[in-house]
Amino acid sequence: MTPEDERWTESCSSPVFVHNPHLEEMKDDILYHFGLGTGTHNLPAMFGDVKFVCVGGSPWRMKSFTEYIAAELRMEDPKSEYPNICAGTDRYAMYKVGPVLSVSHGMGIPSIAIMLHELIKLLHHAHCTDVTIVRIGTSGGIGLQPGTVVVTKQSMDATFLPKFEQVILGKTVVRNTDLDPSLAEELLQCSKKLNQFETVIGNTMCTLDFYEGQARLDGAFCSYTEKDKQDYLNKASEAGVCNIEMESSVFAAMCKLSGLRAAVVCVTLLDRLNGDQLNNSQDVLHTYQQRPQILVGYYIKEQLKKMSRS
Amino acid sequence: MTPEDERWTESCSSPVFVHNPHLEEMKDDILYHFGLGTGTHNLPAMFGDVKFVCVGGSPWRMKSFTEYIAAELRMEDPKSEYPNICAGTDRYAMYKVGPVLSVSHGMGIPSIAIMLHELIKLLHHAHCTDVTIVRIGTSGGIGLQPGTVVVTKQSMDATFLPKFEQVILGKTVVRNTDLDPSLAEELLQCSKKLNQFETVIGNTMCTLDFYEGQARLDGAFCSYTEKDKQDYLNKASEAGVCNIEMESSVFAAMCKLSGLRAAVVCVTLLDRLNGDQLNNSQDVLHTYQQRPQILVGYYIKEQLKKMSRS
Numbered sequence A, B: 001m002t003p004e005d006e007r008w009t010e011s012c013s014s015p016v017f018v019h020n021p022h023l024e025e026m027k028d029d030i031l032y033h034f035g036l037g038t039g040t041h042n043l044p045a046m047f048g049d050v051k052f053v054c055v056g057g058s059p060w061r062m063k064s065f066t067e068y069i070a071a072e073l074r075m076e077d078p079k080s081e082y083p084n085i086c087a088g089t090d091r092y093a094m095y096k097v098g099p100v101l102s103v104s105h106g107m108g109i110p111s112i113a114i115m116l117h118e119l120i121k122l123l124h125h126a127h128c129t130d131v132t133i134v135r136i137g138t139s140g141g142i143g144l145q146p147g148t149v150v151v152t153k154q155s156m157d158a159t160f161l162p163k164f165e166q167v168i169l170g171k172t173v174v175r176n177t178d179l180d181p182s183l184a185e186e187l188l189q190c191s192k193k194l195n196q197f198e199t200v201i202g203n204t205m206c207t208l209d210f211y212e213g214q215a216r217l218d219g220a221f222c223s224y225t226e227k228d229k230q231d232y233l234n235k236a237s238e239a240g241v242c243n244i245e246m247e248s249s250v251f252a253a254m255c256k257l258s259g260l261r262a263a264v265v266c267v268t269l270l271d272r273l274n275g276d277q278l279n280n281s282q283d284v285l286h287t288y289q290q291r292p293q294i295l296v297g298y299y300i301k302e303q304l305k306k307m308s309r310s
Helices: A003-011 A043-047 A059-072 A109-125 A181-194 A226-238 A248-257 A282-309 B003-011 B021-025 B043-047 B059-072 B109-125 B181-194 B226-238 B248-257 B282-309
Strands: A052-056 A094-097 A100-104 A132-141 A149-156 A163-168 A171-176 A199-206 A241-245 A261-271 B052-056 B094-097 B100-104 B132-141 B149-156 B163-168 B171-176 B199-206 B241-245 B261-271
Touching (some): A043 A109, A052 A059, A059 A094, A059 A282, A109 B109, A132 A248, A149 A241, A163 A248, A181 A282, A226 A241, B043 B109, B052 B109, B052 B282, B059 B282, B100 B109, B132 B248, B149 B181, B149 B241, B149 B248, B149 B282, B163 B248, B241 B261, B248 B261
Parallel strands (some): A199 A241, B052 B100, B052 B132, B132 B261, B149 B199
Antiparallel strands (some): A094 A100, A132 A241, B094 B100, B132 B241, B163 B171
């Protein structure tokens, strides 16, 4: 046990784990894609109080979430523009309001994986404890009314198996994609209290491609029929898949490895059984995209109330 | 043969192919992640003259490339700010100067694949012909002086095989990752004429992850030793791998399928045999990142000179 491990044990709080003996030997750690580092930034001072991390694909959406949560928590600063903490790079955007960190991750497993490696190291270097992390995203639904919010039970691959395959030194390692079931249930209860939109708990399929990988008929290439597509999506539905996106599997796997309490909350922008193109108006799509923010914002507010009482 | 196919054959010019019979049946095509569409934009008028497309991960870098190429081609407009054609979305950024289109693609195979599906459809809808496409990117080198530019011969996977695996309806389809050998050779000759930095032709390994997937010792998780890492990179080197990045395989596969003449030109930011962290100064890294732009800018200028003579 290192002195640091002992400190965490004594305080009964849950740290953010890295599993890399080499990190201890490094003088500095450059978090390149954040434009941050242990040698250039005081990470404990900047991030030590973080208790909630919300991540999503679009940088605009993560800035808008920050503005929303600041207002909800009555922490808004009318003079402040909520500066992008990662302003030195254009790979990701990061914002912070009180104990809530908001980070964009781009699209797809590789993009979110780079962000999570550096985020987990950041939270570790900053000595954060008891952190809850939620991905608030968009997805295609299967058999759900567009605008329904799905809280992920299990993240599944394109063959409907709950696993994530990580290639290490050219060999495939299979990782578990379990998410925190109690957190999912708490989020569902929050949605019931809010009573503004439909929320369900279900499985989420995570693919490496948006067009052929999700059986869309509208990509540059398509070698299958409408019937092939419907058969595939129906099989997914039989395996409990409620929605399809592109980041949940590696998110679940990496959060589990690092001891972060994690959830995936995605709104469905369309019902894939009825089409492939996102042809709703921008206004409607924008309203849908706010729903995961509203749900997670409500959850965070409730949690902070509980913490202040205890 | 459709009337459109006949038109291309008669004119002896090479179109951009889509392989999707469903597209013909669609009234409109929404290119969602570009914020463009056939029903809302006159794509032939906006893009019909495009002959060169340059793509790269970072939106800032693709804007800077546009400014650079505008100056090189003496097409700069002192009043113009080179507006982002995809301003309606923050998923990708797109700029155009004369016959040169510049598009960002984010990080990783899924992110560039979404962009390429929509780009190939865009070029097809715009009736573009004889298009050359180049990815100008960054990479980690193996045994090369940092700052060396690598023009990719073959894109290889993490087991050093020249293939890309696309999952379609849950089944894996293997695609060829050949790039245009004559274009690679022309780019090498351009570099010799320029004589500003070292350029080599070699194989490029394309991975799904930046940390564990590239045998880095500085991720949040690492279960192998420095010796394991060196053994893996040495095996890659024996297979002809000169550099490692995260987009070339799907780029090569999709460009080949659509008949685009394609090249991958990446600068190496570090020698992975000597380390994992990007600890050079921002100035040095910035200078390195300009090299693919300079090389491809020179190539485009030479090609346009030839076209104007013929």
